[in-house]
Amino acid sequence: MTRDSAAPCLSDRVTGMALSVFTEIGHLLETLADSGEPGSIDLRSLPLSDADRAQLEEALGHGEVRAELELVGESEVWETSYPGVWWIRHRGAGGKIATEEISICPIPQILITHPADIEAAASRLRKELETTHV
Amino acid sequence: MSDKKTLGEMLTERGVSRRSFLKYASYTASIMALPPTAATAIAQGIAGARRQSVIWLSFQECTGCTESITRAHAPSIEDLIFDFISLDYHHTLMNASGIAAEEAREQAMKDNAGEYIVVVDGSVPLKDDGIYSTIAGITNLQMLEETCKDAFAVIAVGSCATFGGIPGANPNPTGAVPISDIITDKPIINISGCPPIPEAMTGTISYLLAFGAIPELDHLGRPKAFFGEAIHDRCYRRPFYERGMFAKSFDDEGARQGWCLFEVGCKGPVTYNACATLKWNGGVSFPIQSGHGCLGCSEPGFWDMGGFYKPLSTATGDPLKWAGGAAVAGAAIGVASAAMARTKRNKVLKEGK
Numbered sequence: 001m002t003r004d005s006a007a008p009c010l011s012d013r014v015t016g017m018a019l020s021v022f023t024e025i026g027h028l029l030e031t032l033a034d035s036g037e038p039g040s041i042d043l044r045s046l047p048l049s050d051a052d053r054a055q056l057e058e059a060l061g062h063g064e065v066r067a068e069l070e071l072v073g074e075s076e077v078w079e080t081s082y083p084g085v086w087w088i089r090h091r092g093a094g095g096k097i098a099t100e101e102i103s104i105c106p107i108p109q110i111l112i113t114h115p116a117d118i119e120a121a122a123s124r125l126r127k128e129l130e131t132t133h134v
Numbered sequence: 135m136s137d138k139k140t141l142g143e144m145l146t147e148r149g150v151s152r153r154s155f156l157k158y159a160s161y162t163a164s165i166m167a168l169p170p171t172a173a174t175a176i177a178q179g180i181a182g183a184r185r186q187s188v189i190w191l192s193f194q195e196c197t198g199c200t201e202s203i204t205r206a207h208a209p210s211i212e213d214l215i216f217d218f219i220s221l222d223y224h225h226t227l228m229n230a231s232g233i234a235a236e237e238a239r240e241q242a243m244k245d246n247a248g249e250y251i252v253v254v255d256g257s258v259p260l261k262d263d264g265i266y267s268t269i270a271g272i273t274n275l276q277m278l279e280e281t282c283k284d285a286f287a288v289i290a291v292g293s294c295a296t297f298g299g300i301p302g303a304n305p306n307p308t309g310a311v312p313i314s315d316i317i318t319d320k321p322i323i324n325i326s327g328c329p330p331i332p333e334a335m336t337g338t339i340s341y342l343l344a345f346g347a348i349p350e351l352d353h354l355g356r357p358k359a360f361f362g363e364a365i366h367d368r369c370y371r372r373p374f375y376e377r378g379m380f381a382k383s384f385d386d387e388g389a390r391q392g393w394c395l396f397e398v399g400c401k402g403p404v405t406y407n408a409c410a411t412l413k414w415n416g417g418v419s420f421p422i423q424s425g426h427g428c429l430g431c432s433e434p435g436f437w438d439m440g441g442f443y444k445p446l447s448t449a450t451g452d453p454l455k456w457a458g459g460a461a462v463a464g465a466a467i468g469v470a471s472a473a474m475a476r477t478k479r480n481k482v483l484k485e486g487k
Binding site for chain 2: 038039040041042044045047069071072073075088090092093094096097098099101103109110113114116117120
């Protein structure tokens with residue numbers, strides 16, 4: 001058997017893939033600015049090495065907004081230093097990254113409260129008020 | 135039993151937000167190789183669906199497929215699938231036994247006629263009237279035919295159910311056959327592997343729930359999202375193959391350096407599965423990353439292909455016949471693509487100079 005360290009021998013190499021993704025983000029951001037059409041890139045589907053991922057994250061930087069979500073495992077969403085470009089990271093079992101995407105939009109869907117949840121919340125609050133005598 | 139409420143209504147009552155649906159949908163879209171923008175449609179589809187009745191039949195099998203889909207870990211996004219389905223019968227997992235268990239199966243069939251999904255792991259023995267495997271006093275053949283009669287679709291999981299697997303290996307003493315040899319009047323989705331990747335099973339069920347349709351399948355009835363590419367094409371050791379750098383044995387310098395395992399029997403070039411991208415155990419690793427060649431467990435007849443440690447080029451079996459035309463064509467395309475890529479790269483380098 002090979003030693004374990006032999007396996008990830010390519011994971012720490014910069015392959016140039018980050019630059020390709022960065023370029024694609026640029027095109028999608030221009031489309032958003034021109035027509036308002038949002039776009040997304042699924043990072044998990046791309047053969048990014050750990051080094052590529054780090055390079056892309058560094059290139060995009062961090063902007064003004066950062067959110068941590070607690071829903072069936074943790075999720076992190078932040079706007080990069082390029083407004084309209086969001087990094088969305090969903091974690092699954094054991095805190096491992098389940099899916100990760102770059103979303104080019106005014107605000108990611110995952111941050112918007114769904115009408116069904118608002119309705120359920122209103123109903124729950126109404127019941128709470130009915131049983132509470134302040 | 136299936137609930138009459140939609141999954142959205144049911145889970146909202148339990149405090150599961152639509153954000154959770156969207157997160158699950160993003161995960162499903164990613165593993166199904168759909169564009170991230172499909173997540174909203176998937177979330178809406180699942181939220182509007184009823185809880186799906188599933189009857190799971192286990193025949194000539196080792197329970198590895200069930201182990202794979204129920205792998206134990208902390209509650210997380212991957213577990214939501216168990217809220218989306220109603221597992222009405224699974225004789226390994228259900229509390230009921232004997233007559234009560236069989237009544238649960240019959241009740242689910244009656245309540246959800248035409249709508250339930252049958253998942254099958256294990257092959258079905260036909261020799262000597264199928265006497266080599268029986269459950270509740272009837273043969274596997276009888277139970278399969280009876281249960282599938284009013285099903286919406288059948289999902290064969292694992293290489294035993296999809297291609298005969300180990301029970302069907304030479305000399306196949308029980309006359310084991312795959313499900314598709316018996317059920318011919320229902321849509322059958324094959325999710326092969328020994329065991330199959332859990333995400334391939336849950337992703338396929340989620341797709342059925344969200345879109346009410348069968349995902350695109352390959353020539354062997356497998357979802358292309360998971361079986362559309364050879365292990366070799368997505369293998370991180372592929373660059374070593376291109377450069378002709380091969381481990382000659384499991385303890386030589388090439389093996390220690392992580393070179394290509396083709397010459398020690400890796401079947402990656404003719405094996406279609408998502409191990410190299412989805413990996414195993416929550417994305418930790420897959421056989422090649424752990425230093426062992428791919429066995430080809432998701433291809434028909436993998437057990438009889440001539441030896442796990444013999445290179446494809448010298449295997450005693452007929453790898454071309456074993457792998458099937460499309461698989462070999464895929465490998466050939468991969469080689470051709472690599473050659474084109476090399477030509478293009480050389481041209482770019484030359485022009486750069």
